[in-house]
């Protein structure tokens with residue numbers, strides 16, 4: 233806290249939470265893009281927020297995939313055996329270690345709790361997805377748990393980077409970017425104003441059903457993610473943002 237005050241970060245936290253319309257903004261000193269220690273600190277700050285909110289029995293935590301979420305899982309230092317961890321959305325085309333299912337299992341293991349997974353293949357049509365969900369009681373149960381999660385914790389990425397990471401073809405990536413998509417979260421690609429340009433078809437949470445979730449925590453740092461963070465907070469539903477100094481300063485200059 234002393235170091236934060238010294239860097240003027242507590243004032244910046246208040247300024248950003250007011251301007252972005254969030255309950256709380258937590259800023260970690262430094263740049264998580266260039267310093268892995270800062271990434272670990274982001275993870276630790278998020279784990280502390282989880283500890284604060286996981287204060288009742290039988291709570292449900294929904295978690296996204298991504299590398300920063302792996303840091304969050306790793307930083308968990310408390311147990312809460314009655315917790316169930318679920319992926320926020322199924323199958324978004326990430327590498328296994330970055331998939332929400334994997335992170336959910338890792339987090340549950342740290343918490344000494346349980347996890348449920350969602351297995352849906354990549355890139356299937358809405359129609360096929362509907363058939364799969366309707367005929368699979370496991371997916372239905374987990375989907376229902378996800379929609380009523382007590383805590384959602386998720387990452388935010390640059391639209392272009394995420395589209396490429398998920399193997400979209402060049403033409404589609406260009407179309408997305410030309411339409412103004414700058415940020416991505418939960419499979420939603422949005423403009424800096426928070427307009428949805430494209431949503432991947434999958435089971436689980438959408439940005440517009442976050443009102444039913446207890447508390448929504450986004451974790452993302454690095455200067456290059458500033459616009460993406462603004463885009464996703466403008467899209468709505470966010471409560472707490474955990475970020476780093478380098479993203480926070482860049483956000484300050486664009487809002």
Ligand code: F6P
Nearest residue numbers: 296297298299300387388389418
């Ligand atoms: O794919 C899951 C996800 O949470 C995305 O929604 C988000 O854009 C991305 O991961 C963030 O990834 P990272 O933490 O690796 O930057």
